[in-house]
Amino acid sequence: MIPKLEWLEAKLRKMQNREEYIPKYTPETVAKQLGIHEEEIIRLDKNENLFLSKSFFSGILKELAEELDPRFYPQKEKSTLIHELMEYLDLPSESIILGNGSDELIETIVRFFLGSNEEAISITPTFTMYQIIVTNQGNTFIDASLNDDFSLDVDGLLSKTSSKTRLCFICSPNNPTGNQFNFESIKQLLDKFRGIVIIDEAYVEYAPYSVRERITEYDNLIVLRTFSKAFGLAGLRIGYGLAHPKIASALKKLQLPFNINTFSLQLAIKLLDKREIVRTSITRLKTERERFYKKLTKIPGVKAFPSNANFLLVTTEKDTNMMCDKLMNHGILVRNLENILHLGRCLRVTVGLPEMNNKFLNIMTELCCS
Ligand SMILES: Cc1ncc(COP(=O)(O)O)c(C=O)c1O
Numbered sequence: 001m002i003p004k005l006e007w008l009e010a011k012l013r014k015m016q017n018r019e020e021y022i023p024k025y026t027p028e029t030v031a032k033q034l035g036i037h038e039e040e041i042i043r044l045d046k047n048e049n050l051f052l053s054k055s056f057f058s059g060i061l062k063e064l065a066e067e068l069d070p071r072f073y074p075q076k077e078k079s080t081l082i083h084e085l086m087e088y089l090d091l092p093s094e095s096i097i098l099g100n101g102s103d104e105l106i107e108t109i110v111r112f113f114l115g116s117n118e119e120a121i122s123i124t125p126t127f128t129m130y131q132i133i134v135t136n137q138g139n140t141f142i143d144a145s146l147n148d149d150f151s152l153d154v155d156g157l158l159s160k161t162s163s164k165t166r167l168c169f170i171c172s173p174n175n176p177t178g179n180q181f182n183f184e185s186i187k188q189l190l191d192k193f194r195g196i197v198i199i200d201e202a203y204v205e206y207a208p209y210s211v212r213e214r215i216t217e218y219d220n221l222i223v224l225r226t227f228s229k230a231f232g233l234a235g236l237r238i239g240y241g242l243a244h245p246k247i248a249s250a251l252k253k254l255q256l257p258f259n260i261n262t263f264s265l266q267l268a269i270k271l272l273d274k275r276e277i278v279r280t281s282i283t284r285l286k287t288e289r290e291r292f293y294k295k296l297t298k299i300p301g302v303k304a305f306p307s308n309a310n311f312l313l314v315t316t317e318k319d320t321n322m323m324c325d326k327l328m329n330h331g332i333l334v335r336n337l338e339n340i341l342h343l344g345r346c347l348r349v350t351v352g353l354p355e356m357n358n359k360f361l362n363i364m365t366e367l368c369c370s
Pocket residue numbers: 046047100101102103104127171175200202203225226227228234237238239
């Protein structure tokens with residue numbers, strides 16, 4: 001029985017309109033509905049990595065199962081991973097901060113930089129977690145529209161900021177449009193915005209360039225990266241941030257001591273050691289991305305946009321709810337975005353293995369030509 005306390009009731013009431021993150025469907029529920037095995041579901045909805053095989057990970061996981069002792073708290077693994085990242089990125093270890101996924105780092109950044117009445121800004125459309133985290137903390141979130149060609153409207157964005165705007169989140173390559181912003185526009189933001197610019201590079205391994213080395217030039221820049229995409233560890237939750245050592249150090253003081261488990265840390269360390277395999281898988285994805293893009297643009301009524309990430313933004317003339325339902329009936333999951341900017345009827349589709357994409361292409365062709 002919850003005690004009848006006024007303050008407690010007020011706090012619970014405040015949460016009544018918020019929503020817990022519960023997926024509408026899972027591969028498991030869809031598989032059950034279709035009477036097929038979960039492994040047969042083609043997951044093109046969450047930009048996960050389908051190019052590193054499960055058997056590749058099984059081998060590393062078996063090695064780790066022998067080596068690890070789960071009875072103990074993580075000890076040196078965090079500093080070992082930071083050391084490995086230092087070599088991989090060619091940046092000082094003091095500039096690197098680890099998080100339980102980059103989501104956790106977004107939350108730490110918001111907690112640290114936004115006091116009461118302070119604001120954050122981002123672009124629209126983009127990754128929705130920036131808005132969710134900022135508003136969950138009770139702060140104001142402002143969005144500034146991209147140009148119709150998906151480029152950054154720096155002046156438009158700056159005109160929406162005020163003396164209370166502390167943070168500016170830019171996802172580049174941007175989820176869901178897929179394009180990477182040119183450095184000239186990012187540089188303008190870094191020079192003109194009187195706050196911290198966070199460049200979320202979750203998909204940067206699939207893109208032409210990174211801004212990571214600019215942290216030595218711009219003290220107001222934080223770069224976010226993740227092991228969830230190109231490194232295939234979405235389920236193990238490891239992200240990292242790159243920033244001026246003073247900012248990285250301040251953020252580290254807000255973190256819980258054992259925020260990442262030993263297993264995830266060790267797996268990331270092993271994966272950095274096998275980075276050639278990861279690199280090869282990125283090259284394969286990029287080749288497939290071009291093929292997939294070209295095939296999609298040939299379907300009547302379908303438009304696909306060039307991508308610097310591991311997914312494609314696609315528009316169709318057909319209703320996207322109907323499309324998603326029909327695809328799901330064939331065991332294929334994609335993300336329904338409906339309308340974004342001037343575009344109606346958008347889907348976001350992860351670049352899967354060729355056989356997965358072919359199945360998707362066949363069904364799309366059938367649906368669009370009917
Ligand atoms: C742009 C962007 N940033 C961050 C994340 C989350 O990354 P992580 O798994 O490291 O929390 C995602 C996940 O889809 C993303 O699209």
